[in-house]
Amino acid sequence: MAPKANKAVDRTRWPYRMRDLCERTGLDRQTIHFYITKQLVPEGFKTGRNMAYYGEEHLERLRLVLELKNERFLPLDTIRAVLNGDDDGFTPEQRSLLSEVKGRVSDVLGPLEPRPDGSPRERVRVSELVERYAITAAELTELDGLGLLNLVATDAEPHLPADDLWLVELWHDLRGAGFTRERGFEVADLALYADTIRGLFQAELRTLTPRLARLPADEVAELFRKGLPLINAFLTRFHQAKARDFFRSLD
Known part of the structure; x- marks a missing residue:
């Protein structure tokens, strides 16, 4: 848990501000805050409601999250399980x-793996998705946080593996069907279904794996x-x- 606000800051222990994390990782402020709320990165040393300082562990954790996302193509919920040491x-x-x-x-x-020659899978730029499907970058980040797709950071701009394009198309169709923000529908509503399917799949693994383990x-x-x-x-x-x-x- 983060230390209480209004304490003096030991800058040798907490040398970074949010802008420093952004500069050193290439992530924007919104994404880093999102990772903190999703418990992928610990909170910083808070000195006020909107001010905090961060240490080397925050920088290392952000770089690890990026490595697991961009090189191993893991969704955020899986990364959280890996970082927390959850036993399968x-x-x-x-x-x-x-x-x-x-x-x-x-x-x-x-x-299930990168191509044998090391070349990246087919990807679509976030700017193309925003233009083509009238989806916002914030919505894409939320879908990523729910573990429904996996945004991949690059030097230019984030991309989405073509394998995940179906989810963006589905969200676009839901909006077109009338499930609009004006009527109170948001990406977070999909969490009900994501959590249910995730729990169902884990139950399937626990139930079926011992039986299937006897077979070739x-x-x-x-x-x-x-x-x-x-x-x-x-x-x-x-x-x-x-x-x-x-x-x-x-x-």
Whole structure:
């Protein structure tokens, strides 16, 4: 927890202001504050409501977050788990199996690693997204913070991997369908669905991994390849059925 405000500042311990962090990382003030609120970076030494000082640990943590995002393509929620040392609970044997399966399901999930020649995946500039889909940079940052997409920083401007473009298109369509800011709808409303699916997926891993660990990796990959579309169809139809049952109950 950050020290209380109005204390004298030891500038050898807290040498940086926000502008210094921005200059040394290439991040803007809004993004750094966002990382602090998402508990990716600790708070600084506060000397007032809108003033704080920061130490080397803040600079190192910001650089680590950027490395995990831009080089390993990890979303922010995964980065937070890595930084907090959260244990996934898998045995060494289970982790070995999952690593083998990983190489066999890219045809279903898309590329899981950078290209073999080291070239970047296809990306779209944020300025293009803002112009094409009438989405704001702040909304993109919020979607990134929810772990729904992964903005990648570059020397010029942030980019979005083409794999994540579907989410921007969906948000654009939701706005077009009437879920507008004027009616009170914001990116944060997607957190309900993101958190639910995230929890569901973790429960799936805990439930299914011990059973699948008894099978060869090829069989596990084939079950995953065939089962994932069926489970996705179930979730869609069951969600629709729950809405139907609710409105029926109003008669």
